[in-house]
Amino acid sequence: MKFFKAVILAIGRAIHRVSPKFSKKLEQGYPFARQKMVRLTHLATKNPRVALLSSAGLYLENQQPFQYKNFYGDFSFRVFPGDFPICFLRLTESDFDRSGFEADPGSLFPLTELKAVAAEFGGQVAEHHFSLLGFCLKPNKLLETSVPQILKILKEDKTDIVLLVPACVVCHEVLPPVAAALEKSGIATVTFAFIPRALEATRGPRTILFDGDCGLPFGALAVETRKELIRLAIRAAFEMKTAGEVWKFPPAFSAQTMTKNAAAVR
Template structure:
């Protein structure tokens, strides 16, 4: 059964929304805790990390999916090695750049650089993190209006939430507006990616681009208060579905996309039944 958990916090008009609430308070805790320890020892001790917590979710109307252009955003550190340099995913302080990849690129030509990506999953089936073939099929079926001719990738190992807001997100918004998208789907690849994905989703919604995301860790995602969110009980690293299970992937993808037509915030929509094979 799909369980709808209402957003128990408050919500505010999307155009009047902070991406990161209480940023100076978060920065103080980050600098005195995780960052200070890393600078002294060179060790990234995640038990010291303060995850940002937002309490207000952006509220705005949805879109007509059948007449909307959808942008895919992945945090898996994927890049096209023929023409792009890899991300610096091994840097615990983060790489806050993006790569813009043609949506028609053969998935087998992509390299997934995020250290948390389960390479066995993506080698068997890259659709678990980049469901481009499914999205193309949904366009052909007129389920969605169109797919943006490019998709955005980034490496979600990004502990500095303010740098996410100040450096990463403006570049994403620039691309989204350039390609005139009305909606976006963000797919996290690992635990810290969930935080980044939630902040990106909030920023898109604030800028009148309906945003949705899916995750295997609802509690982590809920901390960032994204506008729309589905959650499964699948293993980390395959948020869209298990490798090779095309029917499962399609069900989860469609359920997550369907939220784009719903007024945000939706709270958490659990997809336990859809995630079963």
């Protein structure tokens, strides 16, 4: 199955260079692996420390880029300090549309917006944030090697919530097991998603579904809209009671309607 997926994505990357529209249709047929649910972590604080975890293949200018051209991808990770100039971020070479990131790195890593929202509710931005490469067709390697190291740092930082941000099709398969591993270790998670079909097979313990796109999930959203999305995610970390629940964004409806939408997505 790993080889089959790698072949599908290799074809998709090749076709993408000629016809992005056809590539997107191919991505819609990606065989997502099913993800088992885990129990939700209960937040014991009203003023949580919040970290970001991106799967866009981001790295800092003094770090090595990810190995995107490897046949099975890359299962390593990068760690960022809690407060760093966002202009220091770099994006690993890939087939993404890079224009959104180049114009505004927050389109992939909304750290500035997270800082603003954390200040509103008396929370804190965690001391470290993290980056993975979503193109990882050996997720067990990721879970066995990188995730324990990430957990160690999160525990040392006393981080309460991790917001997981996808950037591609495979990200929607890679991030849910990472979120589950964090939940099992007592850290609450909220995973963003922009491919509804992926949620039929795999999803994080808590999910916010919104209208994003590969390569620039927050690229089409204004800064204030990104803040609203993060506010909803932090609210979900406190209010979601059922593992696998999904809230849709924008939340132009009541909490009761959100629950109905969550059931519909299941």
